[in-house]
Amino acid sequence: MSDSQSPVVGLVLGSQDATPLDFWVGVRDGEHLQLDDLVLVRSHLSSGDTVTFYGIVDIVRKRFEGSQFDTDAFRVADGTLPADISYAAHVQVTRVEPEYFVPPTPGEAVHVVRNEEFRKALYFDRMERSVAIGLTRTGEPVHANLEFLDGTRGAHASISGVSGVATKTSYATFILYSLFHSNALGLDAANAKALIFNVKGEDLLWLDKPNAKLDADTRAEYQKLGLPAGPFQSVAFFAPARKGTVTPMPDTGSRQEGVRPYLWTMREFCRERLLRFVFVDGEDARAQIHLVITRVEQALEKAAREGDQASASVTVDGTVLTSFSDLIDLLDGPSLDLMMRGAPVAQGTQDAFRRRLHAASERMGHLVSGHSEARNRTIDWSAQQVTVVDIHSLHASAQLFVVGVLLKRMMDQKEQQGGSRPLVFVVLDELNKYAPREGWSPLHGLLLDIAERGRSLGVSLFGAQQTASEVERRIVGNAAIKVVGRLDAAESERSEYGFLTRVGRVRATLLRPGSMIVAQPEIPMAILLRFPFPAWATRASEVAAGAGGGLDPFARMGL
Amino acid sequence: MAHPASPFAEFDVRIDPWAVEYGSETPLEFGADDEAADLDVSVEQDAGAWSPVRPAGGGEVPDLAVVDGVRRMEARLVVSRGGQTLHGALGTYAVGVVHCRDGRATFGEEQRGRLLIFGSGYMPPASVAVSPGLVYDPRSVAEDDPDAPLRGLHHEMRVAEEAFARRLSQDERLLVVADGPLNIGEQTPGRVVGFVKRLFKLYLGPEHLPVLRSLPCGTRTPVFLIRSAGRFARYSWFVRLAARLVVESDMTGLVRLEVSEAVGRDEAIRLADLTTLVVPRFVPSRSRDPRAPQNLVPIGALEQHLRRGLGDARLIHRRLASLLARELSHV
Numbered sequence A: 001m002s003d004s005q006s007p008v009v010g011l012v013l014g015s016q017d018a019t020p021l022d023f024w025v026g027v028r029d030g031e032h033l034q035l036d037d038l039v040l041v042r043s044h045l046s047s048g049d050t051v052t053f054y055g056i057v058d059i060v061r062k063r064f065e066g067s068q069f070d071t072d073a074f075r076v077a078d079g080t081l082p083a084d085i086s087y088a089a090h091v092q093v094t095r096v097e098p099e100y101f102v103p104p105t106p107g108e109a110v111h112v113v114r115n116e117e118f119r120k121a122l123y124f125d126r127m128e129r130s131v132a133i134g135l136t137r138t139g140e141p142v143h144a145n146l147e148f149l150d151g152t153r154g155a156h157a158s159i160s161g162v163s164g165v166a167t168k169t170s171y172a173t174f175i176l177y178s179l180f181h182s183n184a185l186g187l188d189a190a191n192a193k194a195l196i197f198n199v200k201g202e203d204l205l206w207l208d209k210p211n212a213k214l215d216a217d218t219r220a221e222y223q224k225l226g227l228p229a230g231p232f233q234s235v236a237f238f239a240p241a242r243k244g245t246v247t248p249m250p251d252t253g254s255r256q257e258g259v260r261p262y263l264w265t266m267r268e269f270c271r272e273r274l275l276r277f278v279f280v281d282g283e284d285a286r287a288q289i290h291l292v293i294t295r296v297e298q299a300l301e302k303a304a305r306e307g308d309q310a311s312a313s314v315t316v317d318g319t320v321l322t323s324f325s326d327l328i329d330l331l332d333g334p335s336l337d338l339m340m341r342g343a344p345v346a347q348g349t350q351d352a353f354r355r356r357l358h359a360a361s362e363r364m365g366h367l368v369s370g371h372s373e374a375r376n377r378t379i380d381w382s383a384q385q386v387t388v389v390d391i392h393s394l395h396a397s398a399q400l401f402v403v404g405v406l407l408k409r410m411m412d413q414k415e416q417q418g419g420s421r422p423l424v425f426v427v428l429d430e431l432n433k434y435a436p437r438e439g440w441s442p443l444h445g446l447l448l449d450i451a452e453r454g455r456s457l458g459v460s461l462f463g464a465q466q467t468a469s470e471v472e473r474r475i476v477g478n479a480a481i482k483v484v485g486r487l488d489a490a491e492s493e494r495s496e497y498g499f500l501t502r503v504g505r506v507r508a509t510l511l512r513p514g515s516m517i518v519a520q521p522e523i524p525m526a527i528l529l530r531f532p533f534p535a536w537a538t539r540a541s542e543v544a545a546g547a548g549g550g551l552d553p554f555a556r557m558g559l
Numbered sequence B: 001m002a003h004p005a006s007p008f009a010e011f012d013v014r015i016d017p018w019a020v021e022y023g024s025e026t027p028l029e030f031g032a033d034d035e036a037a038d039l040d041v042s043v044e045q046d047a048g049a050w051s052p053v054r055p056a057g058g059g060e061v062p063d064l065a066v067v068d069g070v071r072r073m074e075a076r077l078v079v080s081r082g083g084q085t086l087h088g089a090l091g092t093y094a095v096g097v098v099h100c101r102d103g104r105a106t107f108g109e110e111q112r113g114r115l116l117i118f119g120s121g122y123m124p125p126a127s128v129a130v131s132p133g134l135v136y137d138p139r140s141v142a143e144d145d146p147d148a149p150l151r152g153l154h155h156e157m158r159v160a161e162e163a164f165a166r167r168l169s170q171d172e173r174l175l176v177v178a179d180g181p182l183n184i185g186e187q188t189p190g191r192v193v194g195f196v197k198r199l200f201k202l203y204l205g206p207e208h209l210p211v212l213r214s215l216p217c218g219t220r221t222p223v224f225l226i227r228s229a230g231r232f233a234r235y236s237w238f239v240r241l242a243a244r245l246v247v248e249s250d251m252t253g254l255v256r257l258e259v260s261e262a263v264g265r266d267e268a269i270r271l272a273d274l275t276t277l278v279v280p281r282f283v284p285s286r287s288r289d290p291r292a293p294q295n296l297v298p299i300g301a302l303e304q305h306l307r308r309g310l311g312d313a314r315l316i317h318r319r320l321a322s323l324l325a326r327e328l329s330h331v
Helices: A072-078 A115-121 A168-180 A186-190 A216-224 A266-271 A287-304 A324-332 A334-339 A347-367 A396-417 A444-457 A473-477 A502-508 B148-168 B209-213 B265-282 B297-310 B313-329
Strands: A008-012 A022-027 A038-044 A050-064 A085-097 A109-112 A130-135 A141-145 A155-160 A193-198 A235-240 A259-262 A314-316 A319-321 A386-390 A424-428 A459-465 A479-484 A515-519 A527-530 B012-015 B037-040 B063-081 B084-101 B104-118 B128-131 B134-140 B174-179 B191-196 B224-228 B234-240 B254-260
Touching: A022 A050, A038 A085, A038 A115, A050 A072, A050 A115, A050 A502, A085 A115, A130 A168, A130 A515, A155 A168, A155 A444, A155 A473, A168 A193, A168 A424, A168 A459, A193 A396, A266 A287, A266 A314, A287 A314, A287 A334, A287 A347, A319 A324, A324 A334, A324 A347, A334 A347, A347 A396, A396 A424, A396 A444, A396 A459, A444 A459, A444 A473, A459 A473, A473 A479, A502 A515, B012 B313, B063 B104, B063 B148, B063 B297, B063 B313, B084 B148, B084 B297, B104 B148, B104 B297, B128 B313, B134 B148, B148 B174, B148 B191, B174 B265, B191 B265, B234 B265, B254 B265
Parallel strands: A155 A459, A155 A479, A193 A386, A193 A424, A235 A259, A235 A386, A424 A459, B063 B174, B104 B134, B174 B191
Antiparallel strands: A008 A022, A008 A109, A022 A085, A038 A050, A038 A109, A050 A085, A130 A141, A130 A527, A314 A319, A479 A515, A515 A527, B012 B063, B037 B224, B063 B084, B084 B104, B128 B134, B191 B254, B224 B234, B234 B254
16 A cells, blocks of 8 residues: 555565564665654554554664575675665554554554654654654654643653753753743743753753854754744842852853842741751661751741841840851750750760761851842742852752752642642752662751642642662653763663663663653553754853843942 | 366376475486586686696676575375376475675565476366465476476476576676576576586596696686587686695585686686685685585575475475365365
8 A cells, every 4th residue: 555645665574473562573675764763553453444553653664685604794795695674664553543463463553654644653742732742753743742741740850861961950841941932831831930950060040041152953953843033031039148258149150141149048947947958968767867857947937936036136145146157056055955945966976966966067158148148039939930049159958958948848838739730840960869769868857848739829840860760760750751861881771761661771871962762651652862062051151142231240339 | 086176177186295305316407417518628828737726816896696496396196097006296486686786685576387287298277276376387398207307397497497597697797606507608697607506517627636636725727619510618726715624525615607618718817806706705615514614604594595495395295285175074
């Protein structure tokens, strides 16, 4: 049977088993099939029904036909041995329509899939609401079912890959761009928010600037995906306040303009019980020290509710706390003993508490201040569509503090609101640091909570990590969309990547920047795709001329 | 009486249950060598002073076309007709060519024949379709011995090979190497060389055999002329393709080539030199082909290629059995 839209590239082979789930295709002379090509076979049953098999090529091979010797290659090259070359492709079936699971018949024609058939092969026709997530290597747009990202039927994405070449954050950013700059979200778009933690470099600090290096080809790719090629339309940038200055200034290198410094007032710190996020170093969750933390938090909260609520500082036992060191001094003294009165806690535990508080103050003390300048410097992630929180310059434990505080507050807020709207997408790289599979982290419970309940609260976590095997199993397991960039060979063998086929695992070790393998619940096979070069700048040198700001040396003085 | 619709009409055809491999031990190069031949051994060198010839290399190598055929008996048949028993066979042959040119070897066209052959001079009444698309054409051989139908099949294959070689020889740029003794005697635009890889007859007299036995690898004997009553006259020469192992006979690795006398003495010597230089290139390793070195690589590959085209023998045998069973159930 001929098909005017899709040319015949070969025939179903009969020398290898053809099954409803996979089969081999002999590629016709002069035609070619490559990995990731989508094909279809129409099989005619004796009942008169036609079954269409859609599939994706996952192995291609050529060999001399018949029983042959390795040295025959040289004889053929010498021109003494004539040989037939068998060019065959293995097809993993993605869809059978209608669902008669009979095998295709050897000798039936195999077509390359185009256009509408392509959409069917990957179930795009069944997705009521979808979002573009990239292009196949042949340039066809690939979609994901939005219902698996927005909580309707699932939420969360897990992105794994070696750092440097896996472009995990870039991909998460691209998906956000696609969500916010297409009609994918529909009515939800108006209130949907994204919170991105920038953990490495400063390449996320330019999301609002067009990329000067965008060429016509890339623009065409965006067009194919139904997206404008431009910067993010609504972005707020926050960077930690610089150490040692009373007037908060953003601690960033490449850009100060438009970047707001963040820190917490002592009152906020006490009232919102943020002390627990300071104690992030301990591998152990010994109940004893937690009792101390809770007691102190209680005392501080009580103090924060007294006095002038507009003031940044808090007065405890007659001592005005204007900085984190004031708090340490206070707790080094008898105040702590007073707070612990009646609690069965050994002196050693109190000392451990003090020791850790000292250590933490070095790292995150500057993020809490009692000066009036510190007021209104917290991160408001709901003001703009996308909020980038820079934490890359912070020490690891300060990073945990910031992430913990923000996510905790967000979850509290969502809980109070109830319901699954508005949507919040959270992008967090190095998830293995925040929710390790082994060992303890103060954020472990919080992130697990997001993974398990986020779906119903409208929180979708885009977690990225070098190795999914080092992240809490339930967090990875709850992600509906699983993405891998370049993987380390040993890592690719782990069971976390069970959605990859044998061949897929090998390919994951060869992926180039900009290519990802994406698995989503409705498509039985992970798809290799690439996403376009960012249409927004990722460094100062990429900022398009005339885009304004970013390069003004005096900009920081204005804030 | 058979059913009126029987493709075999009045013949009662049954399968000889013995597998076809268990035939007689008759050599298969039927009539390949002449019984009595008159030799002229002084065509190139003085008959009394024969010595090996090692041709000088460097000449231009022509495009080569290697022609060969395979045949297969698919069933021995025992046929009865009115109390008389005769032998029959169901067999297939295929003939093809390998072109070696521009540093590439490729399979050329091929031709296949499926034959139903009766002995004792009887002709099957019609073509028989063993199954759709598997049609056997009727042939007859005069002899009545059990191997006569097989010889008939072999003969048909040789005829097809000859027709192939003849057609190819119309191209003057081609050097056609035909497997087996030559059967094109006349002058043709291209050259046809017979390549005899199994030496049933050595032709040479005892005085020249020592030269043959001690022929070094990559050399040939002087050209000699064979005249015989049954066939046209041919120039011929032996070539040693590969060194023998210590345990092997000193006739190992020898092949005999021949061209029609019609090409003339000088052309025959030129072809002898050319083939001595060219043919060893095509010698397979012993691990690749048990018939090394004589079974040249293109010939071996062509035979394998053609055999594949014959179809599965067991399947054909089974289909034939089903056909006969159907016929007999109508009786």
